[in-house]
Amino acid sequence: MEEHRKDLLIIGAGPAGLGAAVYAYRAGLDFAITDKFSAGGQIITTEHIDNYPGFYEDISGYDLMQKITEHVRKFGIAIQEFCEIKSIKEKKSKSKIMKTTGLKQYICESEDKRFVTNTIIIATGAGPKKLGAENEEEFIGRGISFCATCDGALYRDMDIAVIGGGNAAIEEAIFLTKFASKVYIIHRRDELRASKRVQEKAFANTKIKFLLSSEILKFEGKDKIEYIALKNKKTNSTEKIKISGVFEYVGIVPNSSILSGMADMDANGFLITDKNLQTSAEGIFAAGDVRDTPLKQVITAVADGALAATSAEKYIAGFLNNVV
Ligand SMILES: Cc1cc2nc3c(=O)[nH]c(=O)nc-3n(C[C@H](O)[C@H](O)[C@H](O)COP(=O)(O)OP(=O)(O)OC[C@H]3O[C@@H](n4cnc5c(N)ncnc54)[C@H](O)[C@@H]3O)c2cc1C
Structure with a gap:
């Protein structure tokens, strides 16, 4: 199994995950981003979007996400597509890195890759109900x-x-x-x-x-x-x-089962986060449709991604509570 050691793993390359990638890049974090399919998320299935600022002329979900994906790739970020993260576990044995930084470590695994990381952003979105x-x-x-x-x-x-x-x-x-x-x-x-x-x-x-x-x-x-x-x-x-x-089109169900038993969820399985978008599991953040946000749209998902990545950066640096 291929092993990657990272500051941050972003799971999901829809609007939330890609928004997080832009901010993680700007923060200089060593991170990876994966998606179980190709990048873009659920919005690529819609024909017409007119509520994303800056794109007032006819644009499809697919074309909007192409633009956002191009932006991320232009920064040199390799999106690991067709890489579904199937499990997340806390690393129990304390390594040298843990002792020096005091941060938890998580092991996230797909079929053939293992990511050892201090922080995770869950941007796995939702599927149709x-x-x-x-x-x-x-x-x-x-x-x-x-x-x-x-x-x-x-x-x-x-x-x-x-x-x-x-x-x-x-x-x-x-x-x-x-x-x-x-x-x-x-x-x-x-x-x-x-x-x-x-x-x-x-x-x-x-x-x-x-x-x-x-x-x-x-x-x-x-x-x-x-x-x-x-x-x-x-x-x-x-x-x-x-x-x-x-x-x-009767609603959505969150793709949150990957965190079952590790982080608090509401009655419908949406991840509960604090103002920094941290879940109840330390160092694990959630962004976009997978969390219990009252507005589930591209613009809010992208914004969540930005905040989650900024919070992950502050968490790694040891001053998360200063995020306003
Ligand atoms: C028909 C329809 C029309 C819509 N119209 C609009 C609109 O006009 N304007 C608007 O703003 N919003 C619209 N929305 C809502 C919008 O699509 C969502 O709010 C937005 O896509 C949420 O982004 P997200 O990144 O949180 O999740 P998603 O877009 O769901 O992306 C999540 C990504 O995570 C990946 N993933 C899931 N599990 C794993 C895993 N275990 N490992 C790796 N990757 C994983 C998925 O493959 C997916 O690519 C519409 C939605 C639908 C269904």
Whole structure:
């Protein structure tokens, strides 16, 4: 196994991890950054971003992340792609380095690499939450998708549904009207959570039909989805709709299991951090969607990365509490 000794290991090369890399570089830290896939994070699956300052003209998530990744690579930072960190352990035996610095050491391992490091930034983000409706697992990849950019074009001239009422759901529904003949937006509440501007765009789109106060009970079909069974939560009535595809945007689940038993999490598994973004495990910081932050966006993830890297630097230097 290849061994690397570092001041800092950044796990995840999405917006939070890449933001951290820029600041770690500027702080002169000897660090590594890994991602289990290629760099970019979950935002590369979205077609249109207009809330990242400086990019007001049409930019896709993929293109925005290409720019951020290029920035990091221009500093000479090698992003270790397809390197999934599978375990984190505290190094128990006290080495010479530990005695002199007094810092804890952690061992993080992927399949073929071992990183021995004093600090870690967990920037592992989140993945899509599932509905939990009957037959859902069976139809994932056979009509159920979590990525409109990846799969939208498969539904040209068909009727499809988007589940959810937040910005991601409504923006992706608008995008899907490029292909589909009709897009149902199915949301369990009687009003949407998306921003007003996004809602207005959706209401003005004649291909979108809203089914509010409704939840999916069951997916049905032979080889692919053909029908969804819906329940209206106000009237308790049920109906069956013929549909070719369903795109789910009902929330996210954090990729935090790597720290199970090591750091405090909230009831949904998001990592709890202090004002310096340190978790309850000394020297381990969290940034972006994986932590219990109230706003989960690219801009907040990048900013978290900057703060986490700055805190890691102060921690290594022995004056973390002076971070303001
Ligand atoms: C459909 C959709 C539309 C969106 N639209 C917008 C928008 O318009 N504007 C906006 O600001 N935000 C938007 N968001 C939210 C935005 O994508 C997230 O807030 C942001 O990507 C969070 O960044 P992150 O770095 O914390 O996590 P992520 O982007 O999830 O990146 C985490 C990275 O960590 C890697 N990873 C995970 N586990 C490991 C491991 N064990 N080892 C190594 N690597 C690992 C993953 O492969 C991933 O690359 C949208 C999200 C979705 C799903």
